[in-house]
Amino acid sequence: MSIFPPKEKIWFNEPVEKAEVLWVGIALVWALIMFAMMPLWHLKGSQNMSNEAYRIQPDAYQAKVDAFVEKFKVGEEGKAKTPVVHPPAGSDVYLQARLWEWYPVLELEQGKSYRLHLSSLDWLHGFSLQPANINLEVHPGIDEVVTITPTTSGEFGIICNEYCGIGHHTMLGKIRVLAGK
Amino acid sequence: MVAKPVFRTCGVTGLKIHDKAELLIKFNAVTAVVVLAVGGFFGLLVALTRWPSVHLLPADMFYLALTAHGIDILIVWCIFFEVALMYFASAVLLGSRLATPKMGWVAYGLMVLGAAITNWKVLEGNSSVMMTSYVPMQADPLFYVGLILFAVGALIACFIFLGTLVVAKAEKCYEGSIPLVTFGALVACIIAVYTIASGAIILIPTFLWSVGLISHIDPLMYKVVWWGMGHSSQQINVAAHIAVWYAIAAIVFGAKPLSEKVSRMAYLTYIFFLQIASAHHLLVEPGLSSSYKIFNTSYGMYLAVLGSMIHGLTVPGCIEAAQRKKGFNKGLFEWLRKAPWGNPAFSGMFLSLILFGFLGGISGVTMGVEQINIMIHNTIYVPGHFHGTVAVGTTLAFMALCFFLVPVLFRRELFLPGLAKLQPYLFGLGMGVFSLFMMGAGTLGVSRRHWDMAFSDAPHAFSYPPAAYLMMGIVGVSAVVAFVGGAIFVVVMVGTILFGKPMVTQPAAAAPSSPPPVASYGSADTFSVPGTFTLAMLFLTMFVLYYFVNWKYLASTWLLS
Numbered sequence: 001m002s003i004f005p006p007k008e009k010i011w012f013n014e015p016v017e018k019a020e021v022l023w024v025g026i027a028l029v030w031a032l033i034m035f036a037m038m039p040l041w042h043l044k045g046s047q048n049m050s051n052e053a054y055r056i057q058p059d060a061y062q063a064k065v066d067a068f069v070e071k072f073k074v075g076e077e078g079k080a081k082t083p084v085v086h087p088p089a090g091s092d093v094y095l096q097a098r099l100w101e102w103y104p105v106l107e108l109e110q111g112k113s114y115r116l117h118l119s120s121l122d123w124l125h126g127f128s129l130q131p132a133n134i135n136l137e138v139h140p141g142i143d144e145v146v147t148i149t150p151t152t153s154g155e156f157g158i159i160c161n162e163y164c165g166i167g168h169h170t171m172l173g174k175i176r177v178l179a180g181k
Numbered sequence: 182m183v184a185k186p187v188f189r190t191c192g193v194t195g196l197k198i199h200d201k202a203e204l205l206i207k208f209n210a211v212t213a214v215v216v217l218a219v220g221g222f223f224g225l226l227v228a229l230t231r232w233p234s235v236h237l238l239p240a241d242m243f244y245l246a247l248t249a250h251g252i253d254i255l256i257v258w259c260i261f262f263e264v265a266l267m268y269f270a271s272a273v274l275l276g277s278r279l280a281t282p283k284m285g286w287v288a289y290g291l292m293v294l295g296a297a298i299t300n301w302k303v304l305e306g307n308s309s310v311m312m313t314s315y316v317p318m319q320a321d322p323l324f325y326v327g328l329i330l331f332a333v334g335a336l337i338a339c340f341i342f343l344g345t346l347v348v349a350k351a352e353k354c355y356e357g358s359i360p361l362v363t364f365g366a367l368v369a370c371i372i373a374v375y376t377i378a379s380g381a382i383i384l385i386p387t388f389l390w391s392v393g394l395i396s397h398i399d400p401l402m403y404k405v406v407w408w409g410m411g412h413s414s415q416q417i418n419v420a421a422h423i424a425v426w427y428a429i430a431a432i433v434f435g436a437k438p439l440s441e442k443v444s445r446m447a448y449l450t451y452i453f454f455l456q457i458a459s460a461h462h463l464l465v466e467p468g469l470s471s472s473y474k475i476f477n478t479s480y481g482m483y484l485a486v487l488g489s490m491i492h493g494l495t496v497p498g499c500i501e502a503a504q505r506k507k508g509f510n511k512g513l514f515e516w517l518r519k520a521p522w523g524n525p526a527f528s529g530m531f532l533s534l535i536l537f538g539f540l541g542g543i544s545g546v547t548m549g550v551e552q553i554n555i556m557i558h559n560t561i562y563v564p565g566h567f568h569g570t571v572a573v574g575t576t577l578a579f580m581a582l583c584f585f586l587v588p589v590l591f592r593r594e595l596f597l598p599g600l601a602k603l604q605p606y607l608f609g610l611g612m613g614v615f616s617l618f619m620m621g622a623g624t625l626g627v628s629r630r631h632w633d634m635a636f637s638d639a640p641h642a643f644s645y646p647p648a649a650y651l652m653m654g655i656v657g658v659s660a661v662v663a664f665v666g667g668a669i670f671v672v673v674m675v676g677t678i679l680f681g682k683p684m685v686t687q688p689a690a691a692a693p694s695s696p697p698p699v700a701s702y703g704s705a706d707t708f709s710v711p712g713t714f715t716l717a718m719l720f721l722t723m724f725v726l727y728y729f730v731n732w733k734y735l736a737s738t739w740l741l742s
Contacts, residue, residue, distance in 0.1 A: 002361040019709065020498070024487070035481060
């Protein structure tokens, strides 16, 4: 019994059940397939984590965001009059997280690629783009660059899904994707 | 010289029990149950707040309750019970005295003190930092002090366990190798030592930072090291609750493992292929490379997952073999149909096994894929997954063991046995549905640790699909059902200890002390566990389907590189 010592003095010398060996074999094959899927998707798939990130001071990042907003601002939106920014396709796009806002509102075009920069000025935040359901962690001091290509159009919410204090649930930003021609 | 240890012989099991070990087991287990009651109550408050049409607590109280729930259940309840389990698996199962019982009380005192300090700080309202306490968010310095004291206590308990193994060997309390259940507890203990080391490496500097002695803690480094504790600590739970599965199979059915070698090798994969793994929680983090993430989560071949899949076969397999030996041989599943479903020790254990595999196991591996995690990270899918492991897996298994252990240790009959019969079904199935629908809501993007899914005070408008609200409603209802199940457990346990009828020593109903081997080793020409194998193949089919459905779902979202 499992609560008594095994029959053999050295447990490694005990015989093995046939069904177990078969199952171990099947499970091992499955484990190897699961492992292979990850590098394979990096080669063949289109949804992969970017490996591009830079150390940056929060005020330096904020300066970049301000310059970006200044250059491409097309309007204001929402209760907080957040600037709306329409950057050209293929360009560097900056999104800033802080307690408790996403800044600015981005206007993108469907089917075009953008180099999206993400960083926080204070605590950890979570970039959760809904309903596309893309979730990325946003750190202070790290400028993370992700190349994104919206494949659907409409209004998207950016929810903060990393707990960041008492105003966490009010931290909601927006990305608008204009339908492709 | 120390006084000669005093033993009694258990009237139910025939096991030799050291009185000092018994007292420590009782205190640790009872404390665990009390903490479970407190933490479970916070859990109910959290669930009732996330139920959209109830939305019980205000925001600050919600984040406070969520922090308390996480710490009390994930850390305090599990570890207290595991300490009791380690003492049981060493001193009681080996029929040995417990090494240094006095240090056992020091460990117990430190753990109680640490848990109390951390809870006090959380309840005071200035440490609502969640269980993970990610920097640069800061808690009260004593919040970290409490956790550190608790960990020191747990570490002492680990060494008492290891010491007891040495004592038992030296005093020749057993022959040959330690039993499988003790082996499982040993694996849990080794992982616990690693875990506590990781915790110390990060929590001590964080404490120094909170009192101003260190100016900066890097948030990314914090997460890498913290999860060295956080991830491994869940593997302590897994190793421990699998030991409980084997123990209950042995106690209820007299089952012996199909083979010692396979079960023990499966345990060893946890030690060799899981330690220093924390990237499961960092898959969408900037600043870490994909190759690191992929290797750290899988070690190239997912051998720790393989270990769990093996236990998933060998645990029900040993029950099947034992039942077939007793003559329940008709068809594939007579052994399972005729199992004692009215015995909460068995029903709890078997539900724990099934739900852990199908809910917690499959979802955990799937969400641990680097790319699939993009759709899942920090959504409510994540707590959906870990309620499928810690609640219906670990907690339910520990509850099941209590239905056996508490009457035996306290020598009292079970209080309200009729209610006790219902308990595993209410808690297990309630939590199972809860976990499933949380995962459902998570795939619709609902965030975890979030007070207001309607975003009423946000600068912009966003609404989740109606299905997400429906699912969160179901989550709320099933949480209430599970809470009732949990409350029944606490009532039955406390009732048994306080009001249970003293047990008249009966002939051993549970386990004969020298059972005949129920499954002959190496049955090369008979396929002895066809039912279990069928279940395993069903599991694998679901696993494969679910895994690839998620890839398909991932392929439909925006392009990222």
